[in-house]
Each structure stands twice: as structure tokens, then as C-alpha cells.
Amino acid sequence: MRAFITxxxxxxxxxFSVPRGTSQKPKQIVIAAGTVLDGKGGVLHNTRIVVEGSKxxxxxxxxxxxxxxxxxxxxxxxxxxxxxxxxxxxxxxxKNAGPGGTTQFAKDAAAANAxxxxxxxxxxxxxxxxxxxxxxxxxxARGALPGPRILTSADPLFGRNEQSGTPDEIRAFVRxxxxxxxxxxxxxxxxxxxxxxxxxxxxxxxxACDEAKKLGLRTLVHAYKDAxxxxxxxxxxxxxxxxxxxxxxxxxxxxxxVWLDPQAGLVMENYLLxxxxxxxxxxxxEEVFPVIKEMIPIFHDFFKQALKIxxxxxxxxxxxxxxxxxxxxxxxxxxxxDGGADPMxxxxxxxxxAAEALGxxxxxxxxxxxxxxxIIALDGDPIKxxxxxRRVVFVMKGGVVYKNARx
Ligand SMILES: [Zn+2]
Numbered sequence: 001m002r003a004f005i006t007x008x009x010x011x012x013x014x015x016f017s018v019p020r021g022t023s024q025k026p027k028q029i030v031i032a033a034g035t036v037l038d039g040k041g042g043v044l045h046n047t048r049i050v051v052e053g054s055k056x057x058x059x060x061x062x063x064x065x066x067x068x069x070x071x072x073x074x075x076x077x078x079x080x081x082x083x084x085x086x087x088x089x090x091x092x093x094x095k096n097a098g099p100g101g102t103t104q105f106a107k108d109a110a111a112a113n114a115x116x117x118x119x120x121x122x123x124x125x126x127x128x129x130x131x132x133x134x135x136x137x138x139x140x141a142r143g144a145l146p147g148p149r150i151l152t153s154a155d156p157l158f159g160r161n162e163q164s165g166t167p168d169e170i171r172a173f174v175r176x177x178x179x180x181x182x183x184x185x186x187x188x189x190x191x192x193x194x195x196x197x198x199x200x201x202x203x204x205x206x207x208a209c210d211e212a213k214k215l216g217l218r219t220l221v222h223a224y225k226d227a228x229x230x231x232x233x234x235x236x237x238x239x240x241x242x243x244x245x246x247x248x249x250x251x252x253x254x255x256x257x258v259w260l261d262p263q264a265g266l267v268m269e270n271y272l273l274x275x276x277x278x279x280x281x282x283x284x285x286e287e288v289f290p291v292i293k294e295m296i297p298i299f300h301d302f303f304k305q306a307l308k309i310x311x312x313x314x315x316x317x318x319x320x321x322x323x324x325x326x327x328x329x330x331x332x333x334x335x336x337x338d339g340g341a342d343p344m345x346x347x348x349x350x351x352x353x354a355a356e357a358l359g360x361x362x363x364x365x366x367x368x369x370x371x372x373x374x375i376i377a378l379d380g381d382p383i384k385x386x387x388x389x390r391r392v393v394f395v396m397k398g399g400v401v402y403k404n405a406r407x
Pocket of ligand 1: 083084085128319
């Protein structure tokens with residue numbers, strides 16, 4: 001926790017540029033870069049990115065004058081984390097307080113999570129989620145708080161077998177989240193690796209994912225083992241976690257275009273790192289911690305299993321809870337070092353691929369004219385040394401510079 005607090009303190013050394021007025025033509029910002037990862041797997045050298053207002057307007061090696069000289073760094077699109085719990089925090093007693101707090105303390109903690117996430121290079125996150133995400137999302141969107149662009153599920157559908165309701169009741173729950181302002185629907189369809197039993201029937205899952213689809217909402221399903229296949233058959237959009245699914249099920253995901261968001265370590269390492277703060281709080285009995293440790297290799301093996309399935313779309317999601325906001329990029333290191341991911345595909349999984357999974361592939365996730373100017377820079381080359389993801393020294397979101405620690 002001390003490391004976490006120190007991290008936050010360091011991150012508070014920020015520079016905010018003043019958002020420009022809209023009445024006159026916005027000034028152009030020129031960023032000089034020696035190496036640019038374009039977010040789609042390509043690399044550009046010795047070029048300049050021209051930003052106007054919130055957008056990238058052109059890539060032009062001759063653009064001048066240069067406002068930000070990022071040569072010597074690796075420039076890439078702001079990362080997208082497809083699975084966070086942005087309001088999940090530790091409470092005033094330092095203990096796990098979950099995502100649902102509504103006190104001023106909880107609101108401040110959620111705002112701090114958002115700021116830490118942005119400063120760590122994540123310009124968009126998908127929170128899955130809590131209804132407390134909604135006011136935070138909106139405050140960030142109107143510029144009242146620094147933070148990533150947030151998409152949220154609002155309240156998730158918790159699978160509780162028959163108690164989850166009839167298919168009609170489940171459809172009503174999905175509509176209620178949409179009315180509350182949800183951008184997607186989160187569904188818990190199974191327990192854990194230890195207890196992977198399905199918590200929703202095929203019929204219930206069919207109702208949830210079908211109703212969401214009718215409303216134009218994507219569905220992210222927490223699933224293990226048989227629940228993975230059931231969610232795929234139900235036409236859901238993306239599987240979260242996924243261990244104990246068979247190769248046949250993963251191949252079916254490819255056929256049906258279902259996304260996979262597996263984790264390679266951060267979420268479990270974070271529980272162990274912050275054991276004192278989680279142990280004894282709801283859902284985290286003392287005896288679960290040795291089990292969490294034993295689960296880590298299962299997640300690594302599943303990640304490797306998934307990588308072997310040709311065409312499977314593996315997206316980046318850290319599952320950040322209290323203690324890991326702002327450390328989301330540790331999951332890249334886990335994916336590369338322990339999961340066997342290729343560093344470039346790890347980067348793409350949080351850029352253009354994640355944007356596609358969010359249905360935002362024409363707005364974010366690559367350094368492309370017309371796209372949002374979400375641009376970060378790392379001190380180091382993550383393709384050669386994945387730990388460079390820890391050294392985010394420049395963050396621009398929507399054309400606004402939030403961090404420029406180089407100068
Ligand atoms: Zn989660």
C-alpha cells in the first residue's frame with residue numbers, strides 16, 4: 001500500500017493544459033516522435049503528430065513548430081483497459097470497501113482511482129461496474145475531474161440461479177441498466193476457478209444477452225468452464241476470465257466472433273500484495289488467500305492455451321480493483337512474461353483491438369487522423385523491454401495534456 005500511495009504522490013506532479021475555447025479555430029499542437037507504435041501493430045519513425053482540438057489531424061514529418069518533443073521515447077495511443085472496477089477502493093479504515101460506497105470519502109477515492117489510471121497511460125476504461133461509475137463517468141466527460149474516458153455497465157447482473165429471476169425479469173433488469181445510462185451489461189454467469197459452477201441457466205443467459213443486443217448494448221460475461229460455452233451460445237459479446245474452458249469452446253468463440261478477456265496475474269497478485277486490506281472483508285475470508293496463490297498458474301496456463309487458438313480475439317483487461325488502479329499496466333508484464341504474449345500483440349490488445357471490442361474502432365486505439373488525440377509516451381521500448389509500460393512520462397487525452405514528466 002505504501003508503494004501505491006507513493007505512486008499516487010508521484011503522479012500528482014502533473015501539468016494540465018487549459019482546454020481551448022471553441023469559438024475560434026483551435027491552435028495546432030505538434031508532437032515530435034522518434035518511434036511511434038501506431039496501435040495496430042505498425043511502427044513509424046521520425047515523424048510528427050499534429051493535434052487540433054481533441055483530434056489527431058495529420059501525421060506530417062515536416063509539421064512545425066514542435067510543442068512537445070518526445071523523441072527518445074516510445075509514443076503510442078493511450079491504452080484501453082477493458083475490465084476495471086473504477087470505484088472499488090479501500091475505506092477510511094484502510095480495508096477493502098468494494099465499489100459501492102456513496103460517502104464523500106468513497107467519491108474522493110473513486111476520483112483518485114480515475115486520476116491514477118489516467119496518469120498510468122489509460123485514456124479509456126470499461127468499468128464493470130457499479131452504479132457509482134455513472135456520476136464519475138459524467139464528471140470526467142465534462143472535464144470536471146481528470147480521468148480516463150469511462151464506459152460502464154452500471155450495476156451487474158449477479159447470477160444466483162433461480163433467484164436471478166425469470167427470463168422476463170432478467171430482460172427487465174437489463175432494460176433498467178440501459179435506462180440508468182449503462183454503456184454495456186456485465187453478467188456474472190459462474191463462480192470462481194475453485195467453484196466454476198454456472199450461476200445462470202442457458203435460458204437466463206439467453207434472455208440477458210438477447211435483451212442487451214436488442215438495446216444495442218454489448219454483454220461482458222464473467223465465466224469459467226461450462227459457463228463460457230453457455231455465454232457463447234447465448235450470443236454474448238465477451239468472456240471475462242475464462243479458465244477451464246475447453247479448446248473446442250475457444251474455437252467456437254472464434255467462429256462466433258466472441259471476445260476473450262483473460263487475466264495473467266495482476267488481479268491475483270494485487271490481492272496477495274494487499275492481503276491485510278482484503279482479508280476478513282466480504283468475499284475475502286482469510287483461507288482464500290492460499291487458494292488465490294494456487295490459482296495464478298491456472299490463469300497463466302489458460303492464457304497460453306488461449307494464445308494457441310488461431311483467430312481468437314484476446315483483449316486487454318486488468319480487472320483492476322482497490323490497490324491496482326494506476327498499476328493496470330502490470331498486467332501487460334504478466335501477459336508477456338508469464339502468459340507468453342508477444343509484446344506487440346500485448347500493446348495492440350489495449351489499443352486498436354480493445355477499441356474494436358468497445359465498438360469504438362473509428363474513434364480511439366490508433367494514431368490515425370480523425371481519431372481522438374489520446375497519446376502517451378513511455379521512457380523505453382516495450383517491444384524490447386515490457387517493463388517500459390511502468391514508465392509513462394507523457395499523457396494526452398482528447399488533445400489535453402495531463403502529464404508531461406519529461407521536461
Ligand atoms: Zn472484475
